[in-house]
Amino acid sequence: MEALTHRTQLLDRLWQYQQAEGFISQEAVKACAQDLHLSEIEIEGVISFYHFFHRKPAGKFIIYLNKSIISETKGYARIKEAFEKETGATLGGVDPSGLFGLYETACIGLSDQEPAALINFYPFVRLNTLKVRQIIAQLKQGVLPENICDEVADHIRYVPDGDKAIFFRDYHPGKSIQRLIDLSPEEAIATIKQSGLSGRGGAFFPTGLKWQLCRDQPAQPKYIVCNADEGEPGTFKDRVLMNALPGLMLEGMIIAGYAVGAEEGIIYLRAEYFWLKEKLERVIARFYRMGLLGKEPGGIANFQFDVRIQMGAGAYVCGEETALLNSMEGKRGEPRTKQYFPVERGFLNLPTIVNNVETLCAASRILELGVEKILQTGTPESPGTKVLSVSGDCLLPGIYEVEWGASIADLIEKCQADDPYFIQISGPSGECISMQEKDRSFSKEDLRCEGSVMIFNRQRDVLQILSNFADFFKSESCGICTPCRAGNFIIQRKLEKIQHGLAYEEDLEEIKKWGKIMQVASRCGLGKTATNSLVMSLAKFPEYFSTIIEKNADGLNWNFDIERATAEYERFKQ
Numbered sequence: 001m002e003a004l005t006h007r008t009q010l011l012d013r014l015w016q017y018q019q020a021e022g023f024i025s026q027e028a029v030k031a032c033a034q035d036l037h038l039s040e041i042e043i044e045g046v047i048s049f050y051h052f053f054h055r056k057p058a059g060k061f062i063i064y065l066n067k068s069i070i071s072e073t074k075g076y077a078r079i080k081e082a083f084e085k086e087t088g089a090t091l092g093g094v095d096p097s098g099l100f101g102l103y104e105t106a107c108i109g110l111s112d113q114e115p116a117a118l119i120n121f122y123p124f125v126r127l128n129t130l131k132v133r134q135i136i137a138q139l140k141q142g143v144l145p146e147n148i149c150d151e152v153a154d155h156i157r158y159v160p161d162g163d164k165a166i167f168f169r170d171y172h173p174g175k176s177i178q179r180l181i182d183l184s185p186e187e188a189i190a191t192i193k194q195s196g197l198s199g200r201g202g203a204f205f206p207t208g209l210k211w212q213l214c215r216d217q218p219a220q221p222k223y224i225v226c227n228a229d230e231g232e233p234g235t236f237k238d239r240v241l242m243n244a245l246p247g248l249m250l251e252g253m254i255i256a257g258y259a260v261g262a263e264e265g266i267i268y269l270r271a272e273y274f275w276l277k278e279k280l281e282r283v284i285a286r287f288y289r290m291g292l293l294g295k296e297p298g299g300i301a302n303f304q305f306d307v308r309i310q311m312g313a314g315a316y317v318c319g320e321e322t323a324l325l326n327s328m329e330g331k332r333g334e335p336r337t338k339q340y341f342p343v344e345r346g347f348l349n350l351p352t353i354v355n356n357v358e359t360l361c362a363a364s365r366i367l368e369l370g371v372e373k374i375l376q377t378g379t380p381e382s383p384g385t386k387v388l389s390v391s392g393d394c395l396l397p398g399i400y401e402v403e404w405g406a407s408i409a410d411l412i413e414k415c416q417a418d419d420p421y422f423i424q425i426s427g428p429s430g431e432c433i434s435m436q437e438k439d440r441s442f443s444k445e446d447l448r449c450e451g452s453v454m455i456f457n458r459q460r461d462v463l464q465i466l467s468n469f470a471d472f473f474k475s476e477s478c479g480i481c482t483p484c485r486a487g488n489f490i491i492q493r494k495l496e497k498i499q500h501g502l503a504y505e506e507d508l509e510e511i512k513k514w515g516k517i518m519q520v521a522s523r524c525g526l527g528k529t530a531t532n533s534l535v536m537s538l539a540k541f542p543e544y545f546s547t548i549i550e551k552n553a554d555g556l557n558w559n560f561d562i563e564r565a566t567a568e569y570e571r572f573k574q
Contacts, residue, residue, distance in 0.1 A: 006036070007036055007038065007329060007330040007331075008328060008329055008330050008348070009036070009330065010032065010036060010038075010043070010046060010330030011046075011310070011311065011312075011313055011327065011328075011330060012310075012311070013032055013035075013036070014028075014032065014046070014047065014053055014313070015311055015313070017032075018052070018053055018054065021057075022054070022057055022058050022059060022060060022062065022101075023054040023055060023056055023057050023058050024047055024053055024054065024055055029043050029044065029047070036330075045332055046330065046331065046332055049315060049332040049333060049334075049478070050271075050312075050313035050314050050315050050333070051105060051106075051313070051314030051315065052064075052271050052313050052314035053313055053314075054101075057094060057098060057101075058094060058101040058103075059089070059094045059095070059098060059099060059100045059101025059102075060098065060099050060100075061099060061100050061101070061119055061120060061139050061145065062101045062103070062119070062120055063083060063087070063089075063100060063101065063102045063103065063117055063118070063119050064103050064104070064105040064108065064117060064118040064119075064121075065079065065080055065083060065091075065102065065103070065104050065105070065115075065117045066104075066105060066106070066107060066108045066110065066114065066115065066116050066117060066118075067104040067105065067106070067468075068106060068107040068108075068111065068114075068233040068234070068468070068472075069233065069234075069428075069454070069464075069465050069468040069469070070107075070111045070114050070233070070234060070391050070392055070454060071107075071111075071114045071115050071116065072464070072468060073392065073393070073456070073460060074114040074115050075114075075115050075127075075128070076115055078115075078128075078129060079115045079117070079127050079128075079129070079132060080104075082127075082129040082132040082133065083102055083117075083132055083136070084102065086132055086133055086136035086137075087099075087100035087102055087136055088100070089101060089102040090102070091103070091104060092104075099139075099140070100136075100139075105118075105272075105314070106231065106233060106316060106472055106475070106476065107231065107232070107233035107234065107235070108123075108272040109230060109235070109236045109238075109239045109270070109272055109273060110123060110125055110152065110236065110239075111233070111234050111235075111236055111389065111391035111392075111397070111454070112155050112236060112389070112390075112391050112397040112398045112399075113125035113126050113152065113153070113155075113397075114126075114391070115127045115128075118272065118275075119135070119139075119145040119149070120145045120146075121271065121272075121274035121275060122145040122146050122149035122275055123149055123150055123152050123275055124145075124149055124150055125150045125152060126150075135148065149275070152239075152243070152275075154240045154243055154244050154398075154399065155240075155397065155398030155399060156168055156240065156244070156398065156399045156401075157390070157396050157397075157398040157399060157400055157414070157415065158399075158400045158401065158402070158414050159401045160377070160385060160401065160402070160403055164376075164377050164385070164403065165385065165401060166362070166365050166369065166373075166374065166377070166384055166385045166401070167241065167245070167248075167358075167361055167362070167365065167385065167387055167401050168244070168245075168399075168401050171245055171247060171248055173247045173251075173286075173287070173290060173292065174251070174290065174292050174298055175368050176248075176251045176252075176255065176364040176365070176367040176368035177251055177254055177255070177292060177297060177298035177300070177367075178298055178299075179367040179368065180255065180258050180298065180300055180367065181298070181299060181300055185215065185258055185259050185260070185261065186215075188255060188258060188259040188367070189208050189211050189212050189215065189259050189260075190208070191208075191366065191367065191371060192207055192208035192211060192259070192363055192366060193206070193208030193209065193212070194208075194371045195208075195366045195371045195374045195375070195383065195384070196374075196375070196381075196382070196383045196384070197359065197362055197363060197366060197374075197384070198444070199355065199356065199359050200356055200358035200359045200362065200386075200387075200450065200451065201227060201230075201319070201355075201356035201358075201359065201450060202232075202426060202429075202430075202448075202450035202525075204444060204448055207355065207359055207363065210343060210353060210355075211256060211259045211260050211353060213341070213343040213344075214260040214262075214343040214351045214352070214353050215259065215260040215261055217343065217344060217351035219350055219351055220261075220350070221262065221263060221264065221350060222260055222261055222262035222263075222350060222351045222352065222353075223262055223264055223265070223266060223346065223347045223348075223350060223351075223352045223353070224253050224256045224257045224260070224262045224264070224265040224266070224352075224353050224355075225265070225266050225267075225268060225321075225324070225325070225328070225346070225347060225352055225353065225354045225355075226249060226252075226253055226265065226266070226267045226268065226355065226356070226357060226360055227268055227319065227321065227324060227354050227355065227356040227357070228242065228267055228268055228269045228270060228273065228356070228357050229268055229269070229270040229312050229318050229319045229324060230270065230319065230356070230357070230451075231270060231272075231315075231316040231318070231319045231476075232316075232319065232426070232427030232428070232429065232430075232450065232451075232452055233427050233428055233452070233454075233469075233472060234389060234391055234392075234424065234427050234428075234452035234453070234454040235389050235427055235450070235451050235452040236389045236391075236399075237357075237358060237387040237388065237389045237399060237451045237452075238356065238357035238358060238451075239273060239276070240387075240389075240399050241357050241358060241361050241387065242273070242276055242280065242357060243276060243279070245361060246279065246280055246283040247283055247287070248360075248361045248364045248365070249267075249357050249360050249361050249364075250283065250284065250287055250292075250293070250307060251292075251364040251367075252355070252359070252360025252361055252362070252363040252364040253265040253267075253305075253307060253360055254292070254293070254297055254298075254305050255360075255363055255364060255367055256353050256355065256360065256363065257303075257305040258300060258303055258305070260351070260353055262305070262353070263304050263305055263306065264305070264306055264307075264308075265305060265306070265307040265308075266307070266308055266309075266310050266328065266347070267280065267307065267308070267309045267310065268310050268312060268318075268324050268327070268328060269309055269310070269311055269312065270312045270314075270318075271311055271312050271313050271314050272314070274311065277309060277311065280309060281309065284307055284308075284309075287307075293305060293306060293307060294306060310328050312324075312327060312333075313327075315327070315333045315476070315478075316472075316476035316526070317333055317334070317335065317476060317477070317478045317524065317526050318333040320335050320524050320525055320526065321342055321354040322335050322336035322338075322342065322524075323335045323336075323478070323524065324354065325342060325346055325347050325352065325354070328347055329347065329348065332478070333478070334478045334480050335478070335480070335523055335524035337523075342354050358387055358451065362384065377403050377404070378403050378404035378405055378443075379404050379405040379441075379443050379444075379445065381443065381444050381445050382404035382405065382443040382444045382445065383404065384403075384404060385401050385402060385403050385404065386401070386402055386403075386404055386406075386442055386449065386451070387399060387400075387401050387451060388400045388401075388402060388411070388442070388449065388451055388452075388453050389451050389452050389453065390411065390415045390453045390455070391452075391453075391454055391455070392454045392455035392456055393417060393418040393419070393420065393455050393456055393457040393460070394412070394415040394416055394417040394418060394420075394455050395415070395416035395417075395418065396414070396415045396416050397415065398415075400414060400415065402442065404441075404442060404443045404444075405441050405442070405443050406441060406442050407438070407439055407440065407441050407442075408423065408433060408437065408438045408439070408440055408441075408442075408447075409438040409439055411442075411453065412438070412455065415455070417455050417457075418455075418457050419457040419458050419459075420435060420455050420456070420457060421434075421435065421456060421457055421458040421460070422434070422456040422460065422462055422465065422537075422541070423435075423453065423454070423455050423456070424452070424453070424454040424456070424465070424533060425447055425449050425452070425453060426448070426449050426450045426451070426452055427450070427452040427454075428468075428469035428472055428473065428530075428533060429473075429525070429526070429529035429530065429532060429533075430449070430450065430452070430529075430532065430533065431447070431532060431533065431536060432533040432536050432537050432540060433447075433540075434540045434541060436540075437540075462537060462541060462544050463495065463498060463499060463548065466495060466533065466534050466537060467492070467495045467496075467499065469530075469533060469534070470488065470491050470492040470495050470530075470534065471492060473488045473491075473526065473530040474488040474489055474491075474492050476526065477526060477527065477530075478526075480523060481521075481522055481523040481524075481527065483517055483518045483520075483521040483522045483523075483527055484518060484522045484523065484524075484526060484527030484530065487514050487517060487518040487522075487527065487530070487531075488518075488527070488530055490514055491511060491514055491515075491530070491531060491534065494507055494510065494511050494514075495534075498548060498549070501548070503548075503549055504549065505549060507549075508538055508545065508549065511531070511534060511535065511538070512535055512538065514531065515531035515532075515534065515535040518530060518531055519531070
């Protein structure tokens with residue numbers, strides 16, 4: 001194995017060992033420490049931070065079963081039971097033969113095709129008990145997962161009528177880059193500013209302004225980072241853009257590099273999309289052959305731009321840009337303190353642009369189609385279109401490219417929603433919507449949707465949805481700040497109390513107070529937004545909570561089960 005001497009290569013090196021041996025041995029840790037001049041304790045700290053690194057043998061075939069809320073509603077429990085039965089492994093461990101490891105994980109970006117799982121990071125979708133039995137039988141016979149995995153469909157369900165589509169229209173490689181030949185970097189930035197493009201990862205920071213701030217920094221070199229770590233449960237739009245239009249994303253990175261004066265681009269790809277890595281590498285190689293990457297891409301004089309892929313290793317918090325930068329530097333993916341913005345001191349403490357996949361694709365189309373084309377669609381404050389990931393209780397889950405300004409009612413009609421009741425916008429960290437709000441619109445003026453729309457009908461248990469979200473945030477918190485670390489734990493226990501029928505009105509008030517504390521005092525967006533939907537649901541679905549909360553707070557709750565409460569004690573006493 002080729003010696004690596006820079007810490008930024010740590011995750012790549014760990015992945016080499018993980019894939020070769022199925023786990024990261026003590027010998028591997030020692031080798032990394034020696035080659036990278038790090039302590040073994042420091043490397044242990046990095047390994048322990050990421051979900052997909054194992055320190056013990058995890059099986060020849062490592063199965064990750066998605067336990068997002070959409071998976072739960074589509075039959076997760078049955079599929080888990082089928083995998084345990086067929087493999088002989090218990091969830092969270094390895095079967096006696098060492099052949100199969102079975103683990104649960106958060107959303108894997110396949111919400112439109114649930115239940116789903118990854119086996120050695122190859123996708124298997126629309127699972128049922130018969131399909132699980134067939135898959136495991138073939139693996140036992142020596143068939144490799146890559147030879148029997150599913151081809152993941154993009155499910156592009158809707159694009160605007162006429163010529164209004166911006167993303168999902170004919171694509172011709174290099175067309176947007178050609179527009180740069182007649183533009184100075186300042187003019188390219190001005191074009192993006194004029195289009196009104198803002199970040200599509202949830203923060204909605206003006207893209208042109210971000211590029212301008214980075215260009216104004218005197219330090220060199222500068223970097224362009226594509227944030228392809230869409231870990232928000234229910235979100236899969238970037239997966240589809242990378243699968244259907246990978247060149248559009250690359251051209252957006254090249255445009256950003258030209259605009260700010262950067263020569264290197266890095267795609268931070270979430271580990272759940274390992275199966276997309278080879279395709280992206282082929283597209284990158286084709287761009288080099290076509291003269292669209294490398295020296296003077298597309299014929300642009302005095303400009304060079306190169307692109308590489310950096311794999312993540314499973315950490316939702318790395319979707320936050322400073323946590324992502326720490327991860328790229330071979331560190332634990334913990335958010336940085338906000339002393340500097342990445343445009344000032346980002347990757348390797350140098351000026352860095354971090355844009356997500358959709359933002360870069362949009363930038364490419366703006367250069368290709370022209371600003372006037374973009375401004376003709378959407379709303380005055382939100383020009384253009386938005387790519388939405390729609391899943392849950394609807395007949396047509398998938399991707400919807402809608403004009404900004406489209407209403408919730410329009411979308412649920414298009415996707416043929418089944419008796420919608422509770423609609424989750426922008427994933428668990430976003431906003432829940434009741435049907436009384438169906439006329440609200442997707443726009444910066446109203447619903448600032450980052451891309452996920454999960455639909456739940458009246459047969460779904462709202463408390464189950466919220467408990468799934470709380471469990472997700474508790475598991476994904478990096479634990480570095482107390483409000484988030486303790487708050488998510490307390491919120492989950494409060495929800496358990498409600499589930500057991502032991503909660504009073506005062507418990508709901510305490511949830512609201514903890515939500516406020518976490519919102520104000522948490523270090524990053526995970527903690528600040530973790531209780532958004534829970535607190536909103538208390539106000540928007542009062543009739544639901546009124547039926548499950550004990551009104552008489554006299555300390556004598558009839559739902560309390562003394563035998564269940566003391567069962568664990570009695571078991572150990574015997």
